[in-house]
Amino acid sequence: RDAARAGAVLRHEPGRLRPLIAGGQAIYGGGGRCSLGANVRSGSTWYFVTAGHCTNLAGTWYADGARTTVLGSRTGSSFPGNDYGVVRYTGTVAHPSAVYTHPGQVTVYGAGSAYVGQAVCRSGATTGVRCGTVTGLNQTVNYAEGSVSGLIRTNICAEPGDSGGPLYVAATGTVLGILSGGSGNCTSGGTSYYQPILEILAAYGLTIP
Incomplete structure (x- = not known):
């Protein structure tokens, strides 16, 4: 049985790994490392979304x-103004x-909109899962x-490499956004901002799952 390797977790299933x-x-x-936001699709064609400053x-x-295991090819990227990108598997x-x-x-069942005071978590490749609350909507950073507008603000810390990762509600399996950026860090604390997921899905005609 192989050990988990960078960027992919291996799970044992009967007869296959x-x-x-x-x-x-x-x-x-x-030359960069980011985090995957969400696996999405258009019909039977699968994509993933991440931050646009990554896909640029x-x-x-x-x-x-x-760089030996290919995931896919960029099909769209928008940054600044927005901060999202789409990669086709x-x-x-x-x-x-x-x-x-x-x-x-955590299984993702759909996408939703954030509201101030909502309890949320985010997952990223650098700092793992961190949780907090939504503290603002329609923020400009x-x-x-350049500037990016329409972002969700939270009191959750983030660090380089976490960009593109999902903001989600664990109890319902709902993705709300993908990490654009932030200030501070996970040692002293910080603030992070997210591109709303519904805007990305609408821009490219995608669905979750």
Whole structure:
């Protein structure tokens, strides 16, 4: 039995062993590492969404740092203004509708809208699962590359590499957004901002699951 390797968790099933990739796990492209947001589809064609400042960096995305296990190819990217990107699966890595919770998994049943005061969690490749509350909606953040508007603000910390990971409600398996950026860190605490998932699905005609 193989040990779990970077970017993909291996789960034992009767008669077969295969890598899986779900929301919150590491994805690699160009010289960067980000986190997968959610596995989505258009009919029978599967994609994943992540941050646009990630997909701007590379056209091909991989499940491992060595860039040997291909996940797929970028089909859309929007940043700044928005911060989302879409990658179409072309590889053979299984992609369940789920959030990886380091080490567990939460099944994703759909997408929803955030509201102030809502209890939420996010999963990312650098700092795992962190939870808190939604503290603002329709926020604008100014990055060096330009501003991004319409974001969800939370009091949850985040660090580089967590970008693109999902903001979700664990009890209902609902994805609310994907991590755009933030301030502070997970040692001293921080604030993080998310691109609403419903806007991304509408822009590309995608559904969850």
